[in-house]
Amino acid sequence: MTGAALLPLSVLVPWVLAASLALADGRRPLVAWVSVVGIGAGFACVMGLTFAVLRGGPVEMVAGGWPEGVGITLRADALGVTFAAVSVGVILASLVYEVLGGVRSRTFPALVAFMAAGLTGLFLTGDAFNFYVFFEISMTAAYALTGYREKDYQVRAAFIFAVINLLGSVIFLIAVAALYHVTGTLDMEVMARRAAGVQPSSIISIAVAVLVAFSLKLGLFPFHFWLPAVYVGSHPPVAAILSGALANIGGYGLLRFGADVLPRELELGTAAVLVLGTASIIYGALQAISRQETAEVLAYSAIGQAGYILVAIGIGGPVAYAAAVVYAVVNSLNKALLFLAAGGRGRLVGAAFAVGAFSVVGVPPAAGFVAKLAMFRASVEAGSVALTALIFLGGALSFVYAFQIYQRIYWTPEDGKRKAGPLPARILVGLLAVLILAAGLWPEPLLVLGEAAAGVLEGR
Amino acid sequence: MILILSLVIAVIFGSGAFLILQRDLFRVVVGIVLISNAANLFIISAGLTRGEPPIYPLPEGAPVADPLVQAMALTAIVISSSVAALLLSLVYRLYVAHDSVDIEDVSAAEAREAEALERGENPEREEEPRESPADVELREDTR
């Protein structure tokens, strides 16, 4: 199939699936497996689209068949498809994991499918307001998913998550409306062209709003305070989705709206971005060190890892943007693997967790080392000793927390209460780990994706 | 006019933010609704043209209001109010769980749990969830 056919399908397949699943009881195995097959089909579409984009360049389609600008443009470029592919992949893996363990809510598969639809739409749309709408779809699905299993602490997490992120959504909405007001368009390509001519003082405030909204999403210090409660509170596969798929919105949004639409403002705010990024790296890693609960360690680790992405964006330039993309992709995979592995026990899961831990700290052959290498390339080429040192320090701290918690879970005598979990679920986690190893052993696809995505940002 | 609009939007947003900072969960929801209202008002005022409704036949010569911001505002209003409905039901569930609509009680419960986590205990996470009525019903359904 061609890219032109795959582009709408990538969004519509999970979307139609979501609407249909809502009518069925997701706890029935049949329904649950239908959702897996459906999301799998969506994933296949996104992967096909990714290949098409990498081979033939961006694919566009204007909804409703109207001229560009009048209708909403769906635009699949390397940056968008990369994030879409990773996010849907993580969602698929988490869904399979939960289905293997037994779905406990009627609406779980439907909510996950809505999340997948919202995320693919968000990554593949070329329209700022449409971005907001898809953003809301995935966020609303996320609020509901956080409360999945409906324990008290999960509902609490859902409430905190919803309130804080609604605040972020409103800020983002204001930014989108403001961008429309100062540029007269919602199409992001046109917006990028026109934004250059806007009064700097007007657009810098808008840029700040964008930065705050996405930093909130990404969980950067000091906007992160909601994050640990939510990641710790939610059920492991949900946490995997939140940190492995949903959090990509932050990184993607900053790249898209920062580097793509508002590059001038991003450059102006370099100092702020770098300070936020490095502060997150150090703060997240420091907080993670002495935490006892795995999910909490991972939550703070997520804050630190997000910092790296921000630092790369702050450095700017093709190498750094490629680093940001590579880092975001690898981080998604790591977090998905770690959250899923943290839910299980046993030797295989322990090995998988170890792979994830090595990946987080950047030890080869796990894929994380490629990401770290990319970061160091970016910081060294930027010629900044301080940044390189801070990235190194963050990495050193991550060694401490990753292996303290790893040893605590898997190297102490098992307390017997822990169940190993169903074998297929453990195998799934093992497969994820193998994927991360493979990406580290043969990093070329990752690098090609990163460079292609960075090329999108530089090409303007 | 620009200044006045900006001021009104800022006042609504500020009031909303103030309410989100309160301990009463309902006030938090009201705060969210208010800041959404501020955003919606901003969207409408961010129209590039103001004037007659954009409905055919268009008035000759007179300015016509920007229809795009209206469409955006409509979408945003619907989204924000339906999400407010979600928040309300979350508040209800929180009330059921904590017997209170006070964020302090909720935070206290969270802090208790965090402390338990720090001690390395895992109080409620380990046990399998009790069978909910929905589960029982499922079995009847499938029979």
Place this chain on the structure above:
Amino acid sequence: MTSAMTRMVARLLLLPTLITAVAILVKGYTQPGDGFSAGVVASLGVLLQLMVFGREEAEKIPGVRQAGTLAFVGLLAALGLAVWPLLLGDAVLTHYPPPGAKVLHFGTLEFITAVLFDCAIFVLVFGFVVGTVGAISRAIEDADEQEAP
């Protein structure tokens, strides 16, 4: 609980609200109002019944019991309209007939697929409002039952 007068007025109001809703829906393309408003108006009519006569009585109105299902059927229909043009080789969400083609009129009602889209929204919104309020009213009933067994 409620006076006979209220009951009568409520009963009388149901049909007009539904008609208003349909009118809003039909006129949508020439004047303000669309599927969304129509859906809310229609559901408000039903909610009035719910408040006055109670849930049991209100559920006798067709579509009220199945409100939740209806919402998703509406969503599916809307999505169907989005997918359908793909099969014809057009862009997603293309409406027919295309610009410039002749459109069948029936009063202010135009036979175009955009109206179908509005109808889908109507169904969805109706389902949403009735479903949500219905869920809350059920919860109130459950709570009341627990209080006074």
Place this chain on the structure above:
Amino acid sequence: MPLVVALLSAPAAAAFGMLRPAGAAPVGAAFCALAFGATLWGFASGGGAVDVAWAPSWDLRLHLELDGLAALYALLATGVGFAVLVYSSRYLPLHLEHQDRPLSDGTSFYFFVLLFMGSMVGLAMAQDLILVFVFWDLTAIASYYLIGFDSHDPDSRASALMALLVTGVTAVLLLIGAVMLYAAHGTFSIPELAGRVEPGPLLTTAGLLIAVAGLAKSAQVPFHFWLPRAMAAPTPVSAYLHSAAMVAAGVLLLGRLYPLLQKSDVLLDVLLVVGSLSMAVGGVLALTRDVLKQLLAYSTVSQYGYVVVMYGLGGEYGAVGASFYVLVHALCKSALFLSAGTVTEATGSDRLSGLGGLYRSMPLLAVGSGVAAAGLAALPLTAGFFKDELFFAAALERGPVFAGLAVFGAALTFAYTWRFWGGIFLGTSDAEADRTSGVLVLPVVALGGLTLLGGIFVGPYLGLALAAGSDSLRAPADVVAAYHLDARPENLMALATYGLGVAIVLSRPLWSGAAGALSRLGERAGPERLYGMGLRGLNGLSDRAHRAEARDLRSRVAAILLPGGILAGAGILVTPTGGTYRVGTVEAGDIPLLLALVPVAVAALTTTFTKRHVTLALVLSSAGFVLALVYAFFGAPDVALVAVLVETVLTLLFLGTLRLIPYEVLHRQAGLPTEKRPRKVFFAAVAGASTFAVVWATLSRPAPERSVAEEHLKRTPEAHAGDAVTAILADFRGLDTLGEISVVALVLLAVLTLLRGGRLR
């Protein structure tokens, strides 16, 4: 080819081990032997190289070459690996038996030993800095798991973590150094870099970073502390990784990058200083230790100090001597470690103080390890003699100070080696020894035999070292090692060494106090203590930071508003504001709008001090209704209509939810004083002010370009519509609407999930 065999061996052994736990060791040993043979054959037939693109985007190449340096280390890794695996096949079951662990636990042991061997072979052959880094960290991973093999033991866990932290974190420096070189010279390939780098600050910095990685891995001062702790691993691991291979990787890196390092005098000086310090500290501490493996560990620190010093001294003697030294040291030291393991296994004691006189019950072991000890102590007729000869020659080239240092270091070696061997096998102590399996003795004898063989036929050993040294120098090296029965300085230095060594042994009472004091000083203020304090400090700091985390929704929100406001303020500060803001004009047509806006603001403000919930809901909805009026005045009847309807439904939902919660609860809540603490007002004001800034700045500057909305207006008839807004919603931007109703449907789903267990009906 050898690499393939070596890398395959780990999974193969693991697979066999899973089928039959006893099968892992023989299969592993067979693979080891095969890899050894392949390396030997490959090197003899002229080396061979693989150079294929790995990740072209970053110019990464899978460039492996079996040159002299590679052959030396690969032969060591596979050869000693073979001996150790044979030894383990007997030792490990005993070890597991002591701990009541199932035999199957051993599989992972073999897996990681062989993984280590494979990565060591790869590391030896790698010619690309990133490839070096990959194999480098693989050895660290394998070592981590092997040190932590007895994971139930807290000491093992802590030691494994320490080894991983020290070697893993410093490995990142290697990566940084590599990236710096790449940024300057555009390649990660070591041969290419060797041709391109010029002396200068860049080379010094990058080289220093890389050297730190190498020195940490070779357990040089001040990173030496991890090695003695790593002795928590089972003895074969210590014999293999922590004498012959893992620590050797550090000096391998130095040897591999020597063409770069030697261009910077600073780097060579650093090597000299660090090496000498390690030599002295390791040697002295080895003299103070009672636990066998601790003694050997410090001796290893000291011995690699020699090698580092030799690289620092440079020249032909330095480079060739370093390689030769590594070779001989590996043979001797692994033999000694294995002896220690056998002795402990036989007697149950792992301390010198509990041992002695074992030559009677274990004569074969005594001879085997005696030869190895003699080799380490550089006695003639062992290969060890030549290692010191080359060392002395290298030192002499540099001057008398270094010659003296060399003699002192060698004498220390002599002393502690004597202490080790003599302490176990000589003397009159009546330590009891069980009969031990021959498998636990034979590898020691074999390694000892190799040492002896090298003392008689030094040719092959020296040939290997020459090849390796030439690779380090990037020039053919020509160094001879032979017995000369004359009074040349090297021989005199050797004699002086023996003399001084005997003197140290005999004068023990004189220096033991001082050495003990040094050891205690090291414990109190040394790097290990710093490490421990650092780790504890970090955990404490983390705890403290965690206590300061915001845990309440209100503080969480405040933590967003305040920095957001600061950022907005900063944004305004850094941009020129002149002429941006406009006040705008109020025209006659705006009066109704103005009149409607005021009550909106008033209603919004009223919500902040309304007490009762129902009133609050009504005030909120009144704000909504007036807003709808505002929309109408804006020329937006569609929005106004929807706003009114939505507000109605929302009010209904609000009241409905309030009804769900008992009146008392609400009343109690409403009765609480509205918190108007200045802080909240402040945060709210910040939020309002930032919004004001964004909104005003935006509204002052509408786009000069034509808006796309005009296009929408123009095309509305094409969409067969009269109302442009409806046309946009259903047609032009139907995707938005589709998304919007999806959110609505999602909310319904979520509400039903929360209130009704997800039932649609």
